[in-house]
Amino acid sequence: MTHSYARSAEVADAQASGSPVVALESTIITHGMPYPQNLEVARQVEDDVRKAGATPATMAVISGRLHVGLSDAQLEALAQARNVAKLSRADMAVCMAQKRTGATTVAATMIAARLANIGVFATGGIGGVHMGADQSFDVSADLMELGQTAVTVVAAGPKAILDIPKTLEVLETQGVPVIAYGQDALPAFWSRSAGFDAPLRMDTAAEIAAAHKMRARLALPGGQLVANPIPISDEIAPEVLAPIIAQAQAEADAQGISAKAVTPFLLQRIFELTEGRSLTANIALVRNNAWLAAEIAVEMTTQG
Template sequence: MHDTPYVLSPAVAEAIRGGRPVVALESTIITHGMPWPSNLEMAVKVEEIITQEGAVPATIAVVDGVLRIGLERPTLEALAQTKDAMKVSRADLAFAVATGRTGATTVAATMIAAALAGISVFATGGIGGVHRGAEQSFDISADLEEFARTPVIVVSAGAKAILDLKKTLEVLETKGVPVVAFGSDEFPSFWSRSSGLPAPLRLDDAVDVASFQNARARLGLTGGMLVANPVPEASAIDNQTIEAWIATALADAEAAGISHKEVTPFLLSRMFELSGGKTLETNIALVESNARLAARIARALAQS
């Protein structure tokens, strides 16, 4: 047994001890979001970007029952090729640990692990949210509940476009979660810069995001913050094109009887097929952009 419920990599442990900026990274995007070897290439590149920006990357996963915060390269490579990794959230994170399983962390589980280790900033692709048709299925991601309780800044390209974005924003508002669009008056839509929905809040500088978070802490306001960073314009896909692909992918998922945790991986895979690989290229670009911004926010927090 370990003294703590997690194990830090040497680089992450040293950074935390020294008060240096650290950026958490999820692992579901590696095991369930992208195919091999693109997933490993993406994971390595994202860690390099964070390092170049003056922060320390901390990819998080459960490996053989051990919650690891910061993965050494051999472990990262093995995870990228794992076929049967669990997709763990708040409900089953401890199950994966207790049963010695390997599990990739979702946004919710990554937030939990980051907060345990004292990491304040986390970069991802897009958060989970309210699924389309949730009024019948009640399919709502645990990510939204985690934002309400766990004090981590999450930088993403908004919520995944396959979701009901309007309902997702309504739930976040109800739970008191600040949603900040970075450099935009509009809430981004993952692969697209536009969603047609106004951003609840806007900030244009990483230092301002850090200042906002510090003000929340002084006021005793708990929970996380979503920083919605639009995908770089050169890599964005037109929203109308995306919506047509989503309609087809949703119909295919229903016909195949896909449900629960398998919905998002299925839809992302189907979108890749329908777009001829374009969605994967855009996904990689937005993750890299989010990692860069997250590192700058982590630096600003460390210096404040």
């Protein structure tokens, strides 16, 4: 059977030798920040994974072909590309069939990682249940993907713009373990605490890797969500963020912004209202997650 994806030379070499690999998404490149900062951050995150002992596999669809790992030239081209689709489970295959280019969200990156037999994925924050979802039914496909695709996802918790208690309820219904790393409190993206404890806690990469392998032995579907708190020096306090998020949400509601447009709009307005601090924090937490994901991937390889 021919693979439905192409591996970069670096990823192919790593997998051939049984070395650890970490999946990375690409929407942070195409939809997260402008060029050339997006390229600089993408290279920085890939290097963080390498320094921690693993190989990065940035996922993207380029001209209809799913790529598991990008060459530096492909990374640079993607960072400057226009009209790149933002891919999730629903539209990934259509984008490929139409020979288009698309960047992978959490759900699409998990699908790509599963196809390529990569067990760990580092991202910024997951999507979830949006405020007002009782009326809009706006619930991210990331949550359902976590319930069915066996990849351990390292994030800084749910994005702070979400209804976090409802997001946790959906994850619990989907049977997804939500594990706070190194603390009891559930982190909330830019802040180290959402104001309540996570359902589970683990303090080492080895424990997280062992739990991933135990789920496989039990034939449990779905992955794990590891909520890794942002470094203290980069945190934005919840009391600073709360009124800013509320203002951005009110503006989105007033302008009738919905569906896939909500998150980019909110993140852009929060960037403006925090005078850039939110983006600085975002970069710090993504890098922090890359380190932990690489450590988990190393442990998975070591544990056999």
